[in-house]
Amino acid sequence: MVRRVWTAVAASAALALTACSGEGGQQPGTPGDGAGASGSGDQAAASGAELDEDGWALRTPEASEGGTVVVLGNAELSYLDPVKGNDGNVNNFYRLIYRTLTTYQSGTGDAGNTVVPDLATDTGTASEDKKTWTFTLKDDIFYEDGTPIRAQDFKYALERSADARLRLGSTDHLQYIDGLDDYAGIYEDPAGLDSIETPDDKTIVFHLDQPLAGFPNIVAATATAPFPEGKVTSVNQLDEQPISSGPYKLDSYKRGSELVLVRNDKWSAETDEVRTALPDSFEFVFGLDASTIDQRMISAQGEDRNAVSSSTNPLQAASLPLVLGKDDLMARTVRDQPTCTTYLGINTTKGPLQELEVRQAISYAIDKQQVLTATGGPMMAAIATDMLLPATPGWVDFDLYPSDNHEGDPEKAAQMLADAGYPDGFELTMDVRALPKWQSQAEAVQDSLKKLGIDVNLNVIEASTYYSTIYNPSQQHDIAITGWCSSWLYGEVLLAPLFDGDRISDTGNYNLSMLDNPEINAAFDQISEMTDLDEQNAAYAELDKQILELAPVVPLVRDTPLQMVGPNVGDAYSHAGTTGYVDYASVGLIDPDQ
Numbered sequence: 001m002v003r004r005v006w007t008a009v010a011a012s013a014a015l016a017l018t019a020c021s022g023e024g025g026q027q028p029g030t031p032g033d034g035a036g037a038s039g040s041g042d043q044a045a046a047s048g049a050e051l052d053e054d055g056w057a058l059r060t061p062e063a064s065e066g067g068t069v070v071v072l073g074n075a076e077l078s079y080l081d082p083v084k085g086n087d088g089n090v091n092n093f094y095r096l097i098y099r100t101l102t103t104y105q106s107g108t109g110d111a112g113n114t115v116v117p118d119l120a121t122d123t124g125t126a127s128e129d130k131k132t133w134t135f136t137l138k139d140d141i142f143y144e145d146g147t148p149i150r151a152q153d154f155k156y157a158l159e160r161s162a163d164a165r166l167r168l169g170s171t172d173h174l175q176y177i178d179g180l181d182d183y184a185g186i187y188e189d190p191a192g193l194d195s196i197e198t199p200d201d202k203t204i205v206f207h208l209d210q211p212l213a214g215f216p217n218i219v220a221a222t223a224t225a226p227f228p229e230g231k232v233t234s235v236n237q238l239d240e241q242p243i244s245s246g247p248y249k250l251d252s253y254k255r256g257s258e259l260v261l262v263r264n265d266k267w268s269a270e271t272d273e274v275r276t277a278l279p280d281s282f283e284f285v286f287g288l289d290a291s292t293i294d295q296r297m298i299s300a301q302g303e304d305r306n307a308v309s310s311s312t313n314p315l316q317a318a319s320l321p322l323v324l325g326k327d328d329l330m331a332r333t334v335r336d337q338p339t340c341t342t343y344l345g346i347n348t349t350k351g352p353l354q355e356l357e358v359r360q361a362i363s364y365a366i367d368k369q370q371v372l373t374a375t376g377g378p379m380m381a382a383i384a385t386d387m388l389l390p391a392t393p394g395w396v397d398f399d400l401y402p403s404d405n406h407e408g409d410p411e412k413a414a415q416m417l418a419d420a421g422y423p424d425g426f427e428l429t430m431d432v433r434a435l436p437k438w439q440s441q442a443e444a445v446q447d448s449l450k451k452l453g454i455d456v457n458l459n460v461i462e463a464s465t466y467y468s469t470i471y472n473p474s475q476q477h478d479i480a481i482t483g484w485c486s487s488w489l490y491g492e493v494l495l496a497p498l499f500d501g502d503r504i505s506d507t508g509n510y511n512l513s514m515l516d517n518p519e520i521n522a523a524f525d526q527i528s529e530m531t532d533l534d535e536q537n538a539a540y541a542e543l544d545k546q547i548l549e550l551a552p553v554v555p556l557v558r559d560t561p562l563q564m565v566g567p568n569v570g571d572a573y574s575h576a577g578t579t580g581y582v583d584y585a586s587v588g589l590i591d592p593d594q
Contacts (some may be wrong), residue, residue, distance in 0.1 A: 014150050024369070041395050050108075051333045055120040056335040056562070059108055065568030065590025069279045070303055070566075071584070072293045073310030074435065075463035076256060076286045079168070081238035082222040083161045084168035087467060088340065088485055088579035089311035091222060095275065095585040096261055096282065097244040098225040101135050101154065101204075102216045104577025106274050112337075112576030113489060115216045118274065119149060119226070119245070130211040130531075135219070137202045140353025142223045142266040143228060144244040151198040153226035158196060159186040161223055164361030165510030168468050170223040174492060175503070178209040189234070208527050217488040218578075219532045247277035259284040276571070286312075290436045294319035297564040298329060305540075306589055307570040311581040312435065312463070317376035323562070324379075328356040333563050334572055335582035338558040340485035341384050342375070344445055345470075345512030345553050350478045353428075359551035363401040365413035366448045371480065371556045372406075374440035380562060384555035388544050392489045393538025417452055425453020431480035432458055433466040442481045471509050480512055483559075485579040491540025492528065500524045501548050513552030520547060568594050 044480060047064045050058040079085035082094050095103075103118040105111050115123055120135040127133075139150040162174060163185030165532070174181040178195035208215065219226070225242055242250050247269075248261035248546040261282040268276065288296075293313045296304045309315070315323065315333065323329045344366070368383045375381040383406050385399040403409040417425065428449070432442040439460065446456040459471050459477055469475050470482065486494055497503060502514025502524075523543050530536040548555075563582050565572040570590040575583035 004090060015293070019048040021135045023531055025071065043204050048210075049447040051210060051331060052335060054335075055327065055330045056333055057331055057565075059330055059332075059566060059571065059573040060334070061570045061590055063276075063278050063590055064592055065278045066279045066280055066592030067306060067589040067594075068283055068303075069569065069584075069587055071282060071284045071310050072288055072296060072307050073286055073287055073313050074286065074290050074293065075310075075312045077259065077284065078464050078467060080242045080250075080253075081166070081236075082158075082170040083166045083167065084239070084468075085222075088581055091312050091579060092581055092584050093284070094222040094225075095246070095583070096248045097242055097246045097250070097264075098222050099141075099245040099272070100222060100225050101219040103220050103274055104575070106276070106575070106583065108573045108575075110576070112574075112583075115203040115220055115488075116274065118220070118272070124219075126213070126215070130213050130215070131155075131208045132204045133208070133215050135204050137204075137207075138264075138271050140268060141245070141271050142268075144249040144264045144266050146266050147228050148201075149245060150201040150229070151204040152201065152229050154204050154224070155196045156186060157197050157227045157232075157436065158224060159183065159192050159228070160232065161185075163187055163235060164505070164507055167505060168471060169508070170221045171217050171497070171503075171508055171510075172221060173224050173495070176208045176210065176215065176218060178207045178214055187233075205280075208531065211531060212528075213533065214488065214490055217493075219492070220488075247272065247275050248282060250363065251281070256287055258286065263561065275531050275585040276588065277585070278571070280592075282584070289315075290316055291318070294564075296573055297566070298322055300566050305566040305594060307566045308569055308572065308582060308584070308587060309564045311563070311579070312378075314559075314563045315376075316436065317373075317380065320376065320379060320562070323564075329568075332567055332572075334563045334565065334574050334582050336561045336562050336563055337558070337576050337581070338382065338484045339576055339580035341387060341389065341441065341558050342381075342481070342483045342556045343370075343384070343387070344440065344556060345480045345482055346551065347476060347478055347480075347512065347514055348516045348550075348552055350432035351479060352420070352422055352426050355420050356550065358422065360401070361413040361420065361452065362449065362454075363551045363554050364403065364409045364416065365452050366445055366554055366556070367408040368406040368556060370407075370444040370447065371441050374444040375437060375557050377560075379558040379560075381559045384558045386548060387484070387553065387555055388491060388494050389486055389489060389558070392432050392486075392491060392494065392537075392540075394491065394534070394541045396541045396545070398545055400545070400552075401551075406578065408448055410448070415453050417454075423453075425455065427455045427457070428479055429457045429459050429477035431466075431470050431477050432460055433481070434460050434463045438481055445479075445481065445556075469585070470512060472507055473504075473509055473514065474506070476512060480557075482512065484510075491525070491537060491543070495544060495547065496524050499552065515547075515550065515552040520550070 022307040048061045060272040104114045107113040162183040195207040247267045249264040253259045372549040498508040527539045
């Protein structure tokens with residue numbers, strides 16, 4: 001149910017929400033706290049915010065052109081090079097400076113999952129067998145220096161992305177374009193690949209090694225963004241000097257402190273039906289304590305009226321009581337979509353974890369309710385029992401390791417561990433990202449495993465380098481708290497990078513479990529050849545279950561984060577195409593003069 005608010009939100013909705021949150025009606029603070037101090041939250045609600053049935057923002061009021069949007073964050077952007085980065089926050093940032101052949105439509109709900117043309121004139125033309133795809137580029141598209149964007153640039157960028165030193169971000173495209181996964185990259189092999197053809201400046205032809213009706217989704221990934229042929233000559237260049245094809249370009253960057261984007265005057269709105277590009281600039285602020293971000297977003301003083309909490313810094317559970325029941329604050333707090341699964345990755349090549357019964361014992365032992373509480377409670381997440389997302393076509397609900405109220409079954413787990421020869425437990429090291437919520441989740445898992453005699457040491461890794469560390473098998477430890485988000489709702493994308501043993505690599509390795517099971521690998525190959533989409537979706541749902549029978553991971557929760565924006569920030573909504581967070585490419589200021 002969607003409500004458009006023209007007056008204050010009905011008090012009954014707020015009361016119902018407080019009751020179901022378990023807060024018992026507690027209302028810390030006073031009406032003078034937060035946005036109410038300036039009355040700006042009421043203004044936002046009165047001017048047309050769309051709210052869900054619980055009173056959270058579906059979309060904040062309409063924005064206007066001009067001004068500066070400030071993004072407040074704890075963690076540095078992982079990489080400016082779109083081939084290297086793949087977390088939700090940086091993928092969201094990439095939409096501001098990079099364009100691709102296709103992209104995801106702006107808008108709330110299912111609209112965000114719809115593939116539309118970006119730099120291409122349409123979403124591609126496929127051969128009958130879906131193994132050859134042809135795209136034609138739009139006219140009048142340019143990089144920030146005025147250089148025309150050509151088909152050859154896509155070929156160059158894709159061949160660059162195959163370099164082993166760059167395989168840290170999305171690698172889906174490497175798996176489908178014929179020969180690209182085995183290619184050493186353009187720096188090592190300048191001859192390039194025959195499977196990517198550019199018969200002229202406007203036409204690019206892809207030859208795949210298997211049928212793929214969803215290939216337009218693949219080329220929507222920012223890892224496929226073009227760069228001028230021959231102008232990107234090293235693996236690290238784009239992290240220092242990104243070359244924009246989008247509406248904004250880099251103005252300044254002080255690592256660990258601030259990054260500023262300004263308008264790219266070579267971008268034309270006439271060629272871009274997706275990005276509104278309303279603000280004159282974006283200022284990304286790094287290194288803030290998470291609680292400080294919450295305080296600033298709630299108070300909304302000065303430039304914080306024009307702020308957005310970053311995708312890595314949704315509202316913390318400790319701050320939730322300050323927002324619940326306050327209509328003006330809830331009307332500028334977006335409840336994001338569950339497009340990611342947080343899970344415990346278990347390295348199946350390490351010590352006792354090589355044994356199936358040990359991994360299954362861990363699966364039974366974990367109290368997911370405790371993990372849910374660490375995540376912020378049922379207002380901010382839901383318990384997960386599988387690795388597909390509920391909105392995935394063909395999804396089947398199951399739980400192979402059930403327990404009462406998902407609180408774990410330590411007795412059953414202890415018996416399984418004893419049967420496996422470890423009655424007294426053992427010691428493990430868990431990698432965890434240096435973000436408060438992730439560390440709380442890790443501590444919840446740590447507590448559950450302690451009951452089995454498994455002592456877990458936490459290896460806390462700096463947030464901006466976390467993925468590049470754990471995706472390197474030589475640096476990865478026994479277990480890790482991490483997450484996997486959908487680039488689109490498709491079983492292959494959600495499962496294969498994590499569990500197909502044929503994809504294990506020395507860097508950019510998403511298969512944290514190091515699972516290399518011949519039957520699972522063969523199943524991925526067989527399902528990929530299916531041409532009936534319904535049959536394929538059902539097969540992936542069955543494979544999801546077969547994988548979890550091997551217990552290489554423990555699905556924990558699926559976040560529905562609460563992401564706050566300032567009272568002067570309009571067109572803020574959860575966008576499925578950017579991993580469910582507020583879409584930076586759509587926001588603007590309601591009154592740019594404030």
